[in-house]
Amino acid sequence: xxxxxxxxxxxxxxxxxxxxxxxxxxxxxxxxxxxxxxxxxxxxxxxxxxxxxxxxxxxxxxxxxxxxxxxxxxxxxxxxxxxxxxxxxxxxxxxxxxxxxxxxxxxxxxxxxxxxxxxxxxxxxxxxxxxxxxxxxxxxxxxxxxxxxxxxxxxxxxxxxxxxxxxxxxxxxxxxxxxxxxxxxxxxxxxxxxxxxxxxxxxxxxxxxxxxxx
Amino acid sequence: xxxxxxxxxxxxxxxxxxxxxxxxxxxxxxxxxxxxxxxxxxxxxxxxxxxxxxxxxxxxxxxxxxxxxxxxxxxxxxxxxxxxxxxxxxxxxxxxxxxxxxxxxxxxxxxxxxxxxxxxxxxxxxxxxxxxxxxxxxxxxxxxxxxxxxxxxxxxxxxxxxxxxxxxxxxxxxxxxxxxxxxxxxxxxxxxxxxxxxxxxxxxxxxxxxxxxxxxxx
Numbered sequence: 156x157x158x159x160x161x162x163x164x165x166x167x168x169x170x171x172x173x174x175x176x177x178x179x180x181x182x183x184x185x186x187x188x189x190x191x192x193x194x195x196x197x198x199x200x201x202x203x204x205x206x207x208x209x210x211x212x213x214x215x216x217x218x219x220x221x222x223x224x225x226x227x228x229x230x231x232x233x234x235x236x237x238x239x240x241x242x243x244x245x246x247x248x249x250x251x252x253x254x255x256x257x258x259x260x261x262x263x264x265x266x267x268x269x270x271x272x273x274x275x276x277x278x279x280x281x282x283x284x285x286x287x288x289x290x291x292x293x294x295x296x297x298x299x300x301x302x303x304x305x306x307x308x309x310x311x312x313x314x315x316x317x318x319x320x321x322x323x324x325x326x327x328x329x330x331x332x333x334x335x336x337x338x339x340x341x342x343x344x345x346x347x348x349x350x351x352x353x354x355x356x357x358x359x360x361x362x363x364x365x366x367x368x369x
Numbered sequence: 370x371x372x373x374x375x376x377x378x379x380x381x382x383x384x385x386x387x388x389x390x391x392x393x394x395x396x397x398x399x400x401x402x403x404x405x406x407x408x409x410x411x412x413x414x415x416x417x418x419x420x421x422x423x424x425x426x427x428x429x430x431x432x433x434x435x436x437x438x439x440x441x442x443x444x445x446x447x448x449x450x451x452x453x454x455x456x457x458x459x460x461x462x463x464x465x466x467x468x469x470x471x472x473x474x475x476x477x478x479x480x481x482x483x484x485x486x487x488x489x490x491x492x493x494x495x496x497x498x499x500x501x502x503x504x505x506x507x508x509x510x511x512x513x514x515x516x517x518x519x520x521x522x523x524x525x526x527x528x529x530x531x532x533x534x535x536x537x538x539x540x541x542x543x544x545x546x547x548x549x550x551x552x553x554x555x556x557x558x559x560x561x562x563x564x565x566x567x568x569x570x571x572x573x574x575x576x577x578x579x580x581x582x583x584x585x586x587x
Binding site for chain 1: 424427439440462466469473477
């Protein structure tokens with residue numbers, strides 16, 4: 156079977172979530188970089204539209220299909236490649252994982268997404284992004300105070316961790332003060348040097364600009 | 370698991386996210402009471418008291434089986450995990466992925482960008498209207514494209530799934546707020562009109578439950 160191909164942008168937090176999940180589940184894949192910035196966004200060009208008419212990044216070509224939306228991709232991987240599970244068995248704990256994923260993926264990220272920030276405008280975008288990240292992180296920190304062990308939910312890495320780490324990176328990009336979020340910081344630090352997370356980090360990506368890569 | 374106890378849904382009668390869950394509970398025949406949380410006039414979701422129920426300060430929140438769950442998709446998936454029949458999910462991983470793609474396009478691509486919570490951050494009423502209308506139309510165009518390849522009688526084939534639960538409330542919002550012309554989205558149009566005739570949406574429609582919810586506040 157052909158190796159899955161992930162269409163990814165180095166700094167996209169949604170792409171990053173999927174890279175982490177693929178790495179954690181030890182699924183070999185190829186990356187094709189799609190710049191969200193060059194020429195107004197390579198996701199709109201004809202070549203990419205043939206892969207993904209939705210013009211969205213990330214997208215994963217796997218098992219002869221193209222799947223979009225990072226949470227959808229991650230759930231598909233969980234269902235079809237159950238090795239190294241990223242979801243607990245227990246229904247309550249699964250709900251806790253999904254709560255954290257959704258607070259981040261629908262409560263924070265869409266509001267500080269590149270295209271939304273362009274719409275909001277250069278002058279207001281930083282304050283706008285900071286507001287929504289802080290608001291979302293207050294909720295996440297509260298959720299983590301009940302669910303976290305070593306990681307977001309208990310002591311095993313789950314999809315919640317895959318969503319959290321990229322969002323923390325974004326928070327730092329917008330100079331959000333993270334001191335009110337000690338649990339978020341602790342988990343982020345814990346995962347910083349995990350090989351799956353390191354390999355998925357923007358600075359390790361083939362399309363990371365050389366001046367940024369470590 | 371205490372499946373016999375009645376659940377409590379904290380919701381706003383007009384909220385699209387709340388409607389998704391209300392419809393899910395209705396579909397699965399799960400007995401529940403609804404507590405109205407007025408997010409528009411009273412802003413009850415911002416009180417410290419409500420923060421103890423949902424730290425994300427949003428509706429819906431479902432108290433069920435001795436626990437509280439927030440985020441409509443997390444709630445629906447929990448209901449599916451614990452009460453699998455009747456199911457709200459297709460029976461193959463690929464079709465479930467198609468369902469989730471539609472759900473996520475709505476849940477993270479449209480709803481957060483037309484939420485009433487944005488009002489205070491967007492200057493004038495006109496700016497709010499313009500912002501929310503733009504992202505709604507953009508998102509619904511994506512949904513229309515998705516549905517062209519996935520839909521049968523419902524969003525995904527011929528069975529009601531979570532995708533329908535996400536679609537109907539979002540389209541209802543768009544029509545109410547922006548007079549969205551559904552003729553631009555023929556697949557959505559057809560599905561929306563058919564779905565509104567189904568019990569699952571008739572019995573949970575904001576206009577049909579409003580009288581009960583607003584009375585609770587008084």
